Amino acid sequence: MSLISKTPAPPYYAVIFTSEKMADDNGYSEMSDHMMNLSEQQDGFLGIESVREELGITVSYWRDLESIKKWKMHTDHIQAQQKGRANWYKNYKVRICLVERDYGFEK
Amino acid sequence: MSLISKTPAPPYYAVIFTSEKMADDNGYSEMSDHMMNLSEQQDGFLGIESVREELGITVSYWRDLESIKKWKMHTDHIQAQQKGRANWYKNYKVRICLVERDYGFEK
Numbered sequence: 001m002s003l004i005s006k007t008p009a010p011p012y013y014a015v016i017f018t019s020e021k022m023a024d025d026n027g028y029s030e031m032s033d034h035m036m037n038l039s040e041q042q043d044g045f046l047g048i049e050s051v052r053e054e055l056g057i058t059v060s061y062w063r064d065l066e067s068i069k070k071w072k073m074h075t076d077h078i079q080a081q082q083k084g085r086a087n088w089y090k091n092y093k094v095r096i097c098l099v100e101r102d103y104g105f106e107k
Numbered sequence: 108m109s110l111i112s113k114t115p116a117p118p119y120y121a122v123i124f125t126s127e128k129m130a131d132d133n134g135y136s137e138m139s140d141h142m143m144n145l146s147e148q149q150d151g152f153l154g155i156e157s158v159r160e161e162l163g164i165t166v167s168y169w170r171d172l173e174s175i176k177k178w179k180m181h182t183d184h185i186q187a188q189q190k191g192r193a194n195w196y197k198n199y200k201v202r203i204c205l206v207e208r209d210y211g212f213e214k
Contacts, residue, residue: 003162004125004200014123014204016166018111018156049125051158055110057166059123085212093111093211097121097204104200105192 005047112154
């Protein structure tokens with residue numbers, strides 16, 4: 001199975017979340033897995049791609065701005081965001097993007 | 108120094124490149140480093156963020172569609188794309204996005 005999300009034809013939305021963590025894990029992995037699973041159950045969710053080394057990049061794909069907003073305001077997600085700022089992240093950036101065009105390659 | 112790109116205020120463009128590689132490296136790392144460095148020298152380049160595990164995610168940021176198009180058609184880059192399809196990638200996806208909004212956090 002491919003790790004690349006099978007998104008529908010554009011337009012749709014992408015949220016690019018890039019972050020640098022503190023050295024101490026302190027429950028981060030469990031919360032991160034939980035948030036990945038929970039996001040997949042939200043209305044308007046289209047896919048998620050995530051990689052972490054020193055820098056972490058998680059891109060999630062959404063039907064529209066409304067579904068992004070709802071997920072941002074989800075109770076469990078708000079708790080995770082607060083914990084993230086208090087315990088896990090040195091810094092992060094969130095970019096809300098309209099995907100205008102896409103193309104791919106498969107061997 | 109932060110690994111997160113210091114991009115200007117939106118709107119600007121993001122190119123999300125997600126890929127899965129073959130097992131064999133076969134010159135990939137050198138080419139990848141060369142392309143990262145070369146992209147930074149292009150007109151309209153705003154930043155790049157890249158992480159690779161099994162999945163690779165590289166997000167590059169650009170002033171406008173014109174600068175993305177020019178970089179796509181750069182001679183060295185075209186050669187790298189051809190080598191990529193022939194030798195390195197199992198599959199990939201490119202998404203061209205308009206960044207409408209961004210916000211961040213720094214400790």
